[in-house]
Amino acid sequence: MHDAPSAKELIEAVKSFIDNTAAPQLTGHAAFHARVASNALGTVLRELEIRPAAEAAEKARLEALLGTSGGTANALNQKLCEEIRAGRMDLATEGLLSHLKSTTIAQLSVDQPGYSGLKTAAR
């Protein structure tokens, strides 16, 4: 399969169309939704760039934390949730909070890189 244009280029082209051509012609609710749509494409672009490495790092930390290997990040997160729910892991668990913090910082760098809580977390 080819990638000319790549997914990134196609999304950038659509985002640019929304920002520079469509949005200026819209008013009220439609203008608001155009801005939301453009921001959503921004999220997708960041995800394409950040997710592969961030999810691999998350998976490695989850495996270390849970003492297992293999399985998807989703399955490992499911397992972590079960550990927490069963009371076998909590705030006192070595490495748990720092893992969750690293994961959430990576997630927010994709979802909402301008969010105020991200700056607080970095302090």
Next chain:
Amino acid sequence: MGTGNQIEKPLADWAAAHFGAGARLVALKRLSGGASQETWAFDVEAGGTSIPLILRRAPGGAAAPRASEAVTLATEAVLLAATGKAGVRVPEVLHVSPPGSELGEAFVMRRVSGETLGRKILRDEEFQLARTRLTKDCGEALARIHAVPAAGFETLPRSLGADQIAKYEAVYHSFNLPRPVLELAFAWLKAHAPEPATPVLVHGDFRLGNLIVDQNGLSAVLDWELAHIGDPREDIAWLCVNSWRFGHTEKRVGGFGDLSELLDAYAAAGGQRFTPAEIDWWEIMGSLKWGVMCMTMYGAYKTGADPSVERAAIGRRVSENEIDLINLFEGLGRHA
């Protein structure tokens, strides 16, 4: 959805009955926002003056089933009257229209001037003086709301801390999307639940966005739809949740004030004396609740109930609440 034509005549009839035969209805306009209710702005010209008013009306005027915990418009009108009498700054209710009437289920209140947008209130020069007064104003308003005899509100939902954990945990599990941070927050809240406070009337959504602020400070408390009988610390902490600080994170109270000042003003106005540590539990509850609510709004997209890009995108805000929860957990560590 109501149209101007549907409501103009019954509203004009009411205005004539209330303000005198010469009263004239002008500038009737549907305001945006408020998905569950219609909100209309209008003026009545009577006796040489213009009276700014608001109509709150059930969609289409019908007493449609509401979100389970939202109070009815009639209850909202009663709450405005009771809290106004208790000294809370709220819009005065002039008329309550029952379901089945020509106007439909609705009420009319005075339109209070001022700003509701959090970002403007926290940033604009015109609110500089207001910002220095808001913390005290909010502490007093909350103490007065919590002092309203709950005996008059038997029909309001009752929801204390344990009820809210159970409710939001069930909602969270229904999505079957593993979010370890939320999971940790539920577990922590259960393990550290405070003694329940004496239940009082709680506003339920007391934060910038639902408060009208003018240049002198708080001028009206709006949006009573989520009022319930609950723990007074819920309202105090909800005002502190980082989502409602609009970027002004360093000021724990709504992006404008310090918690100690709020708690002092609350106690000075007759409220119970709470400590910041007691507010932590409820702030964690608040951030968790808003995270689950964002998941719920995304759920409306996922099920096809609301195909808008806005509902889809809001699912990418849950991580905001997750970082807030992590920051709160780290704060607990520092103070321990």
